[in-house]
Amino acid sequence: MQNKNSNWDNKQFLESSEIAGYFYNVPIMDGMSGSRIVHNGKETINFAGINVLGLQEDKKFIDMFCENARQYGLATGGSRMTQGVCRPHVLLEQKMSQIFASEYTLTFGSGALANLGFVNGMTAFFAFDDNNKIDNRDVVFVLDRDCHWSLWNPVSKLKYGSQVYAFKHNNPESLEQVLSKIKSHKIIVVFETVYSCDGSVAPIAQLLDVCERYGVLSYVDDANGFMIYGTPNRPFYEDYQALSKATFIMVSFSKAIGIEGGAISGPEGFVKSLEILSGTSLFTATMQPPTAATNLEIINYLQDNPQIIDNYLKRCLQLREILIERNFKINSTPSYINSIFIGSDEVAEQVRREFLEMGYCVPVFRYPAIKRNQAVIRLMLNNQHTASDVNGFIIALEKMRSRYNF
Ligand SMILES: Cc1ncc(COP(=O)(O)O)c(C=O)c1O
Known part of the structure; x- marks a missing residue:
């Protein structure tokens, strides 16, 4: 045989x-x-x-992690839709919404799960019943050509040239050219702030200006810039100021924060719907409670100690x-x-x-x-x-x- x-x-x-x-x-x-x-x-x-930043090695955060593990336990015990959401996740989400002046934030097990979940959610075709349904199959994604795997991979199931387009890396004119050709009412432009392979930084303000002119949604992956850039004395301040114009901002907690997890901040109607539609919130694990709590402790610490x-x-x-x-x-x-x-x-x-x-x-x-x-x-x-x-x-x-x- x-x-x-x-x-x-x-x-x-x-x-x-x-x-x-x-x-x-x-x-x-x-x-x-x-x-x-x-x-x-x-x-x-x-x-x-x-x-x-090496904060994951710092004894005080390891101690905080252990204290939070004692208080909140080692596991969330399942999806928030079935048994509720842990307090540390809520506090972290509130903090993220405050940082980005966003209506709502949803946390995920990792930044990659946030990105995969976003694309799933924003392309969803789903019905609870005839009166409670959503059909986003007509969405069009426009990505910077150098976006991370976790952004390109989920859109690769969509048809290139009609549902997915790429624009030249960090190039607002190229974005404009692409947008001028698309005839859809549902367009989402996706780019990163800081690209980890070559350290390039997006012309955030210009890209978001183009998005505004064309009346399209924008999803900005700030995995590599979160907590590093954004204050007036640091480079790229003006571009970071413009980030508030993005419809959605995504972060990873595995970079500057040094622990693990991801989050998407944005308008409540959209982001809250991702609890159901992303799949990576409802059908998989999220951060453990002490992870969520320690992420928050480190964000506060970095804000207090710029x-x-x-x-x-x-x-x-x-x-x-x-x-x-x-x-x-x-x-x-x-x-x-x-x-x-x-x-x-x-x-x-x-x-x-x-x-x-x-x-x-x-x-x-x-x-x-x-x-x-x-x-x-x-x-x-x-x-x-x-x-x-x-x-x-x-x-x-x-x-x-x-x-x-x-
Ligand atoms: C731009 C970008 N987005 C998303 C991710 C994924 O983040 P995480 O490690 O939290 O899954 C990374 C990590 O390399 C990244 O560089």
Whole structure:
């Protein structure tokens, strides 16, 4: 009898991808993810973590998490539609609505679940009965071409060229051109504030102006900018001011906040309907109660102590200046994300491995995260890195460049 697995290519795909260097057996991390990680017993200086402020390692937040776990328990126990919503989630949602001056906020298990759920909800065709139904099948999505997987993936089930369009990255004229051709009454423009691969920042004000002129809804994914940008003394202030014109703002709590979860803020009628229509609120788990509570504690803490991010941003810019001074090819936008261009995917993988041997974990972004042979080291400083961590890394980087010529 034929082996039932023989029609499937998964094992062979995995094995050949591993041989070609696309995939590797990921190491086991012991202890916490922060400025350092322990891989199979060996401590490594970590530039690959996304929770860049390092607050997830801070004892006071770990203690708060434990206290909240004692008070609210370890689990929500199921969907809010069936048994109610936990107090910490409500408090966090109220805080988010206050921050964005929005009518309503709904939290999700992660930022990706918020994005997937948004597209599900806004394209829904659903009826409780003949009198209580919704038909959003005529919606049209217009996305920045460089949007995150969690935005492109759910729209990929819609027909490109009639229900989904792309505009050129960060390009308001291109958005306008696309919008001028669409004849639908239900259009949603989707873009991000800060793009994590290349650290570019959207011309938020201009993009939202175009949306306003065309009378369309806008959904702005602020996963990478939330709590980092927005105050007058920080870069991109004017664009961040314009964010209040967005119909919806989505955030992830896994970046600056450093814990986990996601949220969408916006008009009550729309966002509340996502409790039913998104699917990722009703049919899957959300943040655990102590996670929601700790997210809120950290937001309050960062608001009370703005110098933490001010100083962090200063350090990121200093690192950027050093990279420029030493003639590394880096991204053009001076955001907190510095991307060092390597080019060849093969070289990038080699560089990643050699950095690891030298005691540095660096995130190499290459195909499929970005175009083939446009690989970069996506460098995000962790606020807990010491000056000597950074100096050591730059020396290692220079060695690597002279070996591989990038
Ligand atoms: C722009 C953007 N949106 C959404 C997400 C997903 O967020 P989360 O990690 O909370 O699922 C990410 C994470 O990489 C992101 O960069």
